[in-house]
Amino acid sequence: METLKFKTNIKCGGCIATVTPFLNEAVGEGHWQVDVQTPDKVLTAEASNASVVKQAIEKAGYKAEPLN
Template structure:
């Protein structure tokens, strides 16, 4: 299992819901959380099959910044 960590610009529960719908297209291939209290609005994704690029693109299509953190 890989844990991918991203900086985002989500600011509210509605943003989290929108991103959740975008990430929901991957079904059980991922588990994810968003920390809206962190200054980087951290999105953490656990997956064995989905790449960071694919996650960035999905979140970007939902209208949000998504930058992988080291």
């Protein structure tokens, strides 16, 4: 597992509530967090595959782009 960071369009607590079941299924509860205070709304996830995280976000109706 590695720590992956993504720029997202998750803006608020309601958005986080929407993506929670998708991310919990993809990477596991407690293995991700979104910092809505940063301009890029950074999602940090402990996962082995960036595409799994991105697909979970997109399935929830949001966008995620990997940060380098």
